[in-house]
Amino acid sequence: MTERKNGKSTLGQLPHSPSHRLVKPLMTPEECAAFLHIEVNTLYVMKAQKRIPYRKVGHLLRFDFEEIVQWTKREEEGLA
16 A cells, blocks of 8 residues: 555655665666766676676666766876
8 A cells, every 4th residue: 555645645755865876877778878978888898897886686687876986086186
C-alpha cells in the first residue's frame, strides 16, 4: 500500500534521513560519457583497458559519480 501526502503518492521517494543521503548516485555509460565529454565507445574501451573505475550491478555497467570525479582529479594531477 502506498502512503499519500497531500494527495500525492510517496512510492519510490526516499525518506529525508541522513542514511539515505549516503547512497552514491550511479551513472549509466551514456550519462558518464556525457559527463566526461567523450563518446560512449571511448568509455567502453577505457573500461575494457581498466583505465576507469566502474561497477557491475547485476549485468548492468554503472559508474559511481564520486569515483569518477576523484578519478578525473587524479588524471589531471598525473598530466601536470
